[in-house]
Amino acid sequence: MLTIEDLQSITLERQGLRYDASFGSGKDAVYQSLEQLGYLQIDTLSVVERAHHHTLWTRIPDYETSYLDELLEERQIFEYWFHAASYLPMQDFRFALPQMLEVRDNDSHYYNADSKVMRYIIDTIRAEGPKRARDFETQAKKSGSWWNWKPAKIALERLFLQGDLMISRREGMQKTYDLPERVLPEAIDLTIPTPREFASYLVKTYLNAYGWTTLKQILHLKTGETIRNDVRDVLSDLLEEGIIESIHIKGYPPVFVRYDLLGATAGISTPEIRLLSPFDNAIIHRDRVKQFFDFDYRIECYTPKEKRLYGYFCLPILFGNTFIGRVDCKAHRKQKQFEIIHLHLENQLIEFESWAKPFAERIKQFVLFNGCTSLKVSQVSPSNKTTKLRKLLEGLF
The missing domain is CATH 3.40.630 (Aminopeptidase)
Structure with a gap:
């Protein structure tokens, strides 16, 4: 029978926090960690080193902040939304498509951007190449300009969220935008996942990142009966296939543990x-x-x-x-x-x-x-x- 301490150890091992350099070293370790963690939250606060760099430094002793920018330019990772602004493995791009479509089809819940400004931004990037936000800020300040910076900023964010623009590179927190067809790798799968496929992606992402998960964690910030039912069905299938096991510990919610990790619960001999x-x-x-x-x-x-x-x-x-x-x-x-x-x-x-x-x-x-x-x-x-x-x-x- 698993204990709480066993569950803690499983999670910390999967998260790369039990041992130094669990994911290896250098830029390859950055990609390996991102692939296993599923996403990496981007944050603008700089009281100490920003969250995306701090999180990787915690796991990769020789981490350098340039590694993320390089992986982005190499098209191995991309920026979008997980539960917050994040870096994600490029192989998971198709699972961002449903949210992009939702933004495109729903004006009431997202940035109410000026369609004329959006068309101008798209046409400018298509004709002139990648642009930073500050390029449009400069344009808006020109004498006789028919728009100002605030509508352009809103339009850029809307175009990004609905998938009409992608972030092709970064210099610190300064983003450069380009058309998706000039950013995405040629062989990338652009098939829109079914609701069931998306539920399977969520379940497997959490199981891969933590070793075990709860229904509440999988459904974090997800609403609606469809996603809830699909997640339950995916878990049921994985239980039937013997890939996961349902564990019940008195006083705790049910947890779903990867079967192949049930024996990997040895204690930490030298705590870090x-x-x-x-x-x-x-x-x-x-x-x-x-x-x-x-x-x-x-x-x-x-x-x-x-x-x-x-x-x-x-x-x-x-x-x-x-x-x-x-x-x-x-x-x-x-x-x-x-x-x-x-x-x-x-x-x-x-x-x-x-x-x-x-x-x-x-x-x-x-x-x-x-x-x-x-x-x-x-x-x-x-x-x-x-x-x-x-x-x-x-x-x-």
Whole structure:
């Protein structure tokens, strides 16, 4: 009988968090990790290194931020929407088509773009080649222009969401748009999946990424009886074929576990410290993490300052299978100083000596990854650990 600890270990192994370099090294490891994780959330917040880079750095010790841009230009990955703006493996492109069609056919739920501006943007890119958003911003500011920047920005986003434009390259957060026929590989499958095929894609994506899943996770942000029924049917077929097994643990929702992973539940002999992005694939399904890891995590950057419990941009701290706390931090890039604004230690059952030095080493690596050369520790809770940790951490540089 599987235990909660077994389920934790399975997920962390599939997520590439049990061992360093689980996916290998270099750019190949970036593609391997994206293929297994299913998607990689893109985020614009830069309090520390942006989420898509942070998530990969956590799994790939020699990760470089240029790798994603290169894979995008090589047409191995593409940008679209999973539950949020994401990078996805190009092989999964056809499963983005239903949402593109939904956007195209439904004006009431998406950007209400000016059709004249949309036609102008498409015609300009077709005639002149790939364009950045700023190219249209410049055009809108010309004397006598019949449109301004805001309608163009809305039109670009609408054209992207409905699949009439794709992002062909990036320079940081600056996107370049082009026509799909000039971006997609020649052999790409453009067959629109049936609802049942799409349900199968969702189920298998989660099973591949986590090793096991729940009905709630598969249906995250998905509505309607059709998708719910199709997902249930796919799970039923996989159970009948012996590919998955349904596990019931008292006090927890039913979980569906890949049969081939049932024996891969050995404990971690040397626990590793991981500093996770708030948008990391392993932490993004908050209910799952709360239920199965006993860690109640919410990002508070969207919460009014007076209502925050932990800080603006806290990173979960994972030690082995256990979340031992969270750290609110900020990279002051101009000063090249990394600040630990508030380190919250929450699991007092784990001995300080067992995690403190590995934590310090991981912090040092993260400071360097963020382009900083010094470290400041402002606050630690509980306060009785402040002196030891400040000495240990600030002594790294």
